[in-house]
Amino acid sequence: MASPANGTNYHNKWAAFGFTTTPEERIGPGPPYTHPALQVNLFFRVFLGFLSLFVTWVPARLLWxxxxxxxxxxxxxxxxxxxxxxxxxxxxxxxxxxxWWAGYGWCDFQAYFQFGLHTAFNVSMFDIMRSLAGKVALNRAVTPTPRERRRQRIVSALVIFTFPVIQVLLTYFATIGRYNVSTLAGCSPVYYPNWLYLVFYILPTPAYAVGAGIMAGELK
Known part of the structure; x- marks a missing residue:
């Protein structure tokens, strides 16, 4: 967003930095409101977005x-x-x-769940490696019983969703204001750069990535 003009009176103290929610607080560039680079960006976001939905849906059904x-x-x-x-x-x-639409409701949902979804995606990779390492460690091929499969799913759910749930619960205390809205990217939360953000939002993903790498090494 463009820098505000001198002497602008802000209703929201974060508006000067682009961290805004309501339309009257937003500061944007003047006309023209679109340009070729933005249109190309929009095209690929939409085209590749639709393509990814079809590409991902098939393996999701097979894996389930x-x-x-x-x-x-x-x-x-x-x-x-x-x-x-x-x-x-x-x-x-x-x-x-x-x-612009203010995004009330839709953006509130994303502000609380967006980071947690990314964390769940990354932790899933760790759990896949953990599961494969467990199977490779077996001395013989065995078919798990229904009870064992339920237990495995419960363990996987605890591994995958523990930190995302914590992140959702801490969102109110870890964010600045309600949410931010920007062109094409839409709404997103804005976090305080403090220890809470570092420990519960930044560190878990690389920690699980290192763990996934260690598990993958055990597959050799």
């Missing part, structure tokens, strides 16, 4: 039918993330902020 809980979660979270990206690009497709 075969009882692969972590793989299914990874595909479903990717479907939701790409679906939100596609919808946001269509809603906020130009720089004319005066005509």
């Amino acid at each position: 039918r075969n009882g692969e809980f972590a793989g299914t979660v990874m595909c479903v979270t990717l479907l939701i993330i790409n679906g939100m990206t596609l919808i946001n690009a269509l809603i906020w497709r130009n720089d004319n902020v005066e005509t």
Whole structure:
């Protein structure tokens, strides 16, 4: 967003930095409100967004039918993330902020669940590696009983969803204001750069990525 003019009176103290919610507080560039680069960006966001939905839906169904809980979660979270990206690009497709929808409700949902969805996607990869490492460690091929499969799914659910749930619960305390809205990207939360954000939002993903790498090394 463009820098505000000198002497502008802000209703929201974060408006000067582009962290705004209501339309009257938004500061955007003047006309023209679109340009070729923005239109190309919009086209690829929409085209690739629709394509990703079809590409991801098929493996999600196959993984679910075969009882692969972590793989299914990874595909479903990717479907939701790409679906939100596609919808946001269509809603906020130009720089004319005066005509933008405020996003109440829709953006509130994303502000609380967006980060958690990305974390669940990344942790799913760790759980896939953990499951494969467990299977490789077996001395013989065994078919798990229904009770064992239920237990495996419960363990996978605890591994995958623990930190995303914590992130959702802490969102109110970790964010600045309600949410931010920007062209094409749409609505997103804005976090305080403090220890809470570092420990519960930044560190879990690389920690699980390192863990996934260690598990993958055990597959050799």
